[in-house]
Amino acid sequence: MSFKDSIERLKKGMNLAPMESGMNPENERTIPYQSAFSNFADFPEYKDFTTMQWYYENQKYTKNQFLKHIGSSDATVDLEGRKLINYSSYNYLALACDERVKNAAIRAVETFGASTGAGRSITGEIDLHQEFENTVCDVLGTEDAVVSVGGYSTNAFTIGYLCRPQDLIIYDELIHNSAIVGCKMTSSKRLSFPHNDYETLDRLLAQNRNKHERVLILAEGVYSMDGDIPDVPRLIEIKKRHKALLMVDEAHSMGVIGPNGLGVVDYFGLNASDIDILYGSMSKAFGTCGGYVAGPKPLIAILKNYAPGVLLYGAAPTPANTAAGLESLRIMRAEPERARRVQANAAYFIEKAREAGLNTYNSRDSGVVPIITRDSEVALWLSIQLFDLGICSFPMLFPIVPRDKSRLRFFLNTNHTKEQIDYTIKCLSDCLAKAPKSKGIM
Ligand SMILES: Cc1ncc(COP(=O)(O)O)c(C=O)c1O
Structure with a gap:
């Protein structure tokens, strides 16, 4: 393919594979067969990828990709x-390489092994899980918390479990992909509002609140692309007036913003109970991996006992990750x-x-x-x-x-x-x- 041809393909966008002739004899009503349905190499996504990769390589843009x-x-x-x-x-606080954090992880592996061997409710529980959760509550001032194996999955599955077809999710247009995927797991009505546009949020709630049962508003503590902080007190005022629930993603705010670096609650001097769901990832300031949700006791009971992917139907957070996260949290608070x-x-x-x-x-x-x-x-x-x-x-x-x-x-x-x-x-x-x-x- 010439450079010119490739550029034309790129400009056109998706390259749908050409239709192959003939119908599937098994069922005449089926969609005409294309190799793009069963051969990965003919998937338009793959063709797009290879064309784009070809362009990147040609321009030497791949130089710093996947370097170890x-x-x-x-x-x-x-x-x-x-x-x-x-x-x-996003190892903001350099805790991923802090000797105390590394040693906590090493000690946990020596004590419990590389894995807890099961999900938490079926013998995978170790005291580090509860210690992490108690410390989150202590630091944030929430009633309860649950720690889970993945940051992305905790966000997605929490939203995915809590919202039902009769509910409404309303989110800032810049919300992270893990929240969007969580929304897609539900059959709830979904609306987005322009970034930090509280008047539109208020108007959409006024128009839609009464048609739905639970209403969940999604925002981030720090937006991961723009690095700005929403007006959380305003979000709290709006959600209270419309009897909605507010969930704040603290992936990039916990450990970083506020006079003590303890996230949106610290930054705005809030009462943690004013935010219904505080979600955090351990892959940023915590310097390890995993996710947590902090909030009222009934919320955590629901997530722990019913929500797939938060605690059920999956492995417990590893001893090393939990111990590292716990030590990081202690250092965050002390320093x-x-x-x-x-x-x-x-x-x-x-x-x-x-x-x-x-x-x-x-x-x-x-x-x-x-x-x-x-x-x-x-x-x-x-x-x-x-x-x-x-x-x-x-x-x-x-x-x-x-x-x-x-x-x-x-x-x-x-x-x-x-x-x-x-x-x-x-x-x-x-x-x-x-x-x-x-x-x-x-
Ligand atoms: C805003 C936000 N939420 C959630 C996540 C998912 O967290 P994790 O990296 O722990 O899977 C990320 C990760 O980049 C993020 O930026």
Whole structure:
């Protein structure tokens, strides 16, 4: 295939495989047979992938994909022998590589083994699970909590279980994919509201509340693409007035925002009981893996005893992950200066970026800072240039974000230095000044 042909295919989007002639003799009413129905290589998704991959390779955009890192990944990372300033790890507090956290995981493996051997309700329970849950309640001020094996799955399955056909889910348009997948598991009516547009949320609730039984509002503590924080007190006021439930995804807020780094409750000085469901992931500031939900006792009882994928029908969180998460949570509470350094680094990054005329969009008070580019290809090109200059930051491209809001996303770390940030901003503005004209493909 020539370069020109490939570009044309890319511009056209999905490449549906050509229809093969003939009907399935077994059943005349079936859809005409296409090899794209039974041969993975002919699936349009695969054809799209290979065409896009071909283009990426041709442009040398694959250079920093799937590189293996050695050692830990925090403010710096050693990628196959090259030490880079690292903005691609959400190990915000550098706890993934903290000796205390690593030792807690090692001790747990020595005590319980690499796995608990079963689901929690059938002999997979270990005291670390309850200790983690009690500490979450202590830190957040919630009545109860449940820890689960995966961050993504905890979010999806919690939403997926709680909402039924007669219910309504109403979510901010920038909500994470795990919440969207959770919504799709339900047969509930689903509505989205424009990002942080509380008037539209209020209006949609006024129009729809009475047609439904449970109404669940979904928001994030920090939006993972834009790095902004919603007005949670306003969401609480709205949800109370409409007798709805509010669920906040704390994946990027817990451990990072607030004077003590303890998430939205700390940031806004809230009563945890005003948020019906506080969901968190352990893969970010906690430096390990897993998810939890914190909230009123009846909610946790329902999730523990009925919700598939939260605790039932799956393995218990591993001893190592649970112990690491627990130790991280204790350190988070004891050492708020770690979160404060993330906040200060992000504020410094934004200040310097704005001085250099770069677009940091809505980011404020969190550890996530985007640098918006003209389109996806510029974002991809820019990430490669930075990579060559010793800086690791990954692009967020269309369709994950709108084309004209393509970006490089920077996760600020507690261990970043001002010198590293100054150098990064200089490289960013030097590179962007010579960004090539886009081909209008991505
Ligand atoms: C906002 C948000 N929610 C949920 C998740 C899922 O968490 P995990 O990485 O623990 O699966 C992520 C992960 O990137 C996220 O960014």
